[in-house]
Amino acid sequence: MINELFDLKGKVALVTGGTHGIGMACGMLLGKAGAKVVINDIFEDKLEACKEEYAKEGVDVYTLTFNVAKEDEVDAGISQIEKEVGPVDILVNNAGIIKRVPILDMPTEEFREVVDIDLVAPFIVAKRVAPSMIERRQGKIINMCSMMSVYGRQNVSAYAAAKGGLKLLTQNMCCEWAKYGLQVNGIGPGYIATAQTAPIRVNGHPFNNLVMTRTPANRWGEPEDVGKAALFLASKAADFVNGQVLYVDGGIIANFGYVEGENTNVE
Template sequence: MNKFSLEGKVALVTGASSGIGFALAKGLGDAGAQVIFNDINQEVVDKGIEEYKKKGIEAKGYVCDVTNEEKVIEMISSIEKEFGKVDILINNAGIIKRVPMHEMASDDFRKVIDVDLTAPFIVSKAVLPGMMNRRSGKIINVCSMMSELGRETVSAYAAAKGGLKMLTRNIASEYGEYNIQCNGIGPGYIATPMTNPLREKQADGSRHPFDQFILSKTPAERWGEAEDLVGPAVFLASEASDFVNGHVLYVDGGILAYLGKQPK
């Protein structure tokens, strides 16, 4: 028996038309799961469906704002009618606003909290009754190193991701008796289109200062790739992790374990 197989499982990954969410959902699909995802508008969802097709995966996409509880309930109801269940939920959808805290508008702070913390609560709440009835389920929250660390300009993001770590632990605590496991994945600095500007060579051929900073703080001495997150996600979504609950698995190349190199 392959405990890492996801054959027969139905997986919902939020915000998974591209980027990290796409990589995670594709990984679950490659392991045998039926892939379902949502995004904010039809154009983005359609592009996502095409990208999954190129990878040989027939994904089902929904337009849904995960901060809108009514729309989330409608989406989960539609999924359960068509596919019968949601076995695996990955709360991936998220935003970040890089603004010094003393300059940040409270509405912007609330928006980040709404998308990065309240939405995982809303979507998890919607899938939990079905998981409880089946006495089986996996919820994976995409946390962050900012679940543990602070840094300039990310006060709202760090507050949200720190809260998501504790929501993860509380779901594990409250629903473990139903054979539901809730864990987190904490990506390190991942090479994506969004981070490309931070890795571009400078005019003189040197590395971008932030690129140099990340490499100096990472024992692996490289940025992560979205593919580095797939194995941990499949593990946490599979029977192989049935006694792993309330844990955040940091996939960061060792940053959180590392003080950094001594200056020469």
């Protein structure tokens, strides 16, 4: 019974931007649960390299290139997947970018680029796969949100604006599509140990100190932590979970912060 809850055999799972990091961790676990995994990216070399990484874990993937922010490319890509693999049962809208620039220094075109990829693209891809899901009265859509979906931080205005919008888009998709048997949810990763964060994950680095102080779990998250959440939301175990954002953050959002030497007996 328990194994059946997380059995994804026969399901087709599309993970956008699943060539590395969090996206790869999601794809790996969905594949190990039996799903046919499809990975997209805009760079062919990344897709070729990721095949080897998936193969090491015994996961065979189907890959193709298309830009998730361009509706014509998405339509062509999804049509190819439907023809060669099957209709998408699970969509993980993972592809995204971030630009760390102060608001006053950020060119408008760069702000739009971030919003296009982090917010408009999930709308485009979900809108393309949803009709087939609705027709079949089943489907799982998982939008990769963020802690920035609920609060801001300096120098990430475009990213936070997009991720805040993605949280509400997730809820609106739920409101419109839940009655057809779809579950639409989000994941909000905390600070995750990836190749990109390696330079700041060293003792004494100010950002590492911030993360370790703010995170009640007292560690950085691993990509697999996020992948496990994706597996849950993609599974039958989450059939009545809808319109939610599951924060995989080690407790950061729950924590106002610590004061060194604070008297814990004082409320």
